[in-house]
Amino acid sequence: MAVVLGPNRYGKAETRVVRVTRDGEEHRLKDCTVGVSLSGDMRDVHLTGDNSAVLPTDTQKNTVYAFAGKHGIGEIEEFARLLARHFTGAGPSVHHARVAVEEHHWERRGPHSFARASAETRTCVVHHDRDGSTTVVSGLEGLVLLNTTGSEFHGFARDAYTTLAPTRDRVLATAVTARWRHTAPPDTPGSPGAYDFGESHAAVRRCLAEAFAGTHSLSLQQTLYAMGSRVLETRREICEIRLSLPNKHHFLVDLTPFGMDNDNEVYVAADRPYGLIEGTVIDDAAPAPGPAWD
Structure with a gap:
């Protein structure tokens, strides 16, 4: 050996x-x-x-x-x-x-x-x-987003251990971690137009938040893709974005012991365990990233 x-x-x-x-x-x-x-x-x-x-x-x-x-x-x-x-x-x-x-x-x-x-x-x-040669990956952590409605989850696979009930209306919340790769720094020949990193960061953050708010979600995976797509379609200087979205579960509280109904109004925000949805949205014409994500 x-x-x-x-x-x-x-x-x-x-x-x-x-x-x-x-x-x-x-x-x-x-x-x-x-x-x-x-x-x-x-x-x-x-x-x-x-x-x-x-x-x-x-x-x-x-x-x-x-x-x-x-x-x-x-x-x-x-x-x-x-x-x-x-x-x-x-x-x-x-x-x-x-x-x-x-x-x-x-x-x-x-x-x-x-x-x-x-x-x-x-x-x-x-x-x-x-x-x-230079590669720049920008990002953010801890962008907390929440929709009180406009989110469903049903039609999922079931087996002997499945207890989750399907829902047509739920709270959807997450704390976004995002990383996005620049096609080229703004002062590099061939860069896709003039921009500065601060303006670019603010615009990407805005795209993520707007896509989350504006997507009627059938799954957090669908929302992730909508968020990444909004960034790539809006910002020419970005060629790839990686998203990590924990599903910050909100469960309805059972108020029947107190003689009360709970019409989707009172929730407990669970800390853990949580679902974790991760994915990458790519401009397929973009060059390979090399070590940029390490």
Whole structure:
């Protein structure tokens, strides 16, 4: 049996950086968590302990802070691209850089006062190779959506263990995790028109919410496809979207012990277990994603 080194990478995970931009009396706040992973010619460090090709993870952390100070943090995709390009040029042993950023939202409450917003998080992952190729995947987590009606579930497969009753009217709720791949960054030759990542993110989020609200759902799977299709049909810069939709079940409470009817009005919101619906909607003309989703 031959034992060989397989794919590997290393980096600094979960570097928390907060950047305050002080434009006179009104300040702007960016609160991010950054993860860096580098890969390339790292054979010797694994096999012999030779660290000469290793850029310390502490250096990677310091670079995040230094770039936040030098360049500021605008759109997280642009910040991630700056870092990824820097790391692939940091030494001949680094062939590929992966930079992931989560942005934690704060709502303005005054010129220099903020309140932490909902649990929704904006995300991105950027991959950059030494040959200059870049892939950008934007996303969000924790977008909570709910329809009080307009959702059914019936005609499903049954076996000896099926107890679920079919329904023609139910509450449909989910907390969306979405990742979408850009055809090309907006400043790349051949990019599908001018846009910025902030405007694109807001538009994709709006498409997801509108499609969820406007789809008469016969299943959460059908709703997922409608949400993904709305994004691809509306936004030319997006070529693929992956969605993960937990079914946040709402069950009618039995009020008969209290001599009361429950005409689809009182529910218990179940925590777990929950159904988990996942799927990808693709522009079939789009190029293969490579490592973008890793």
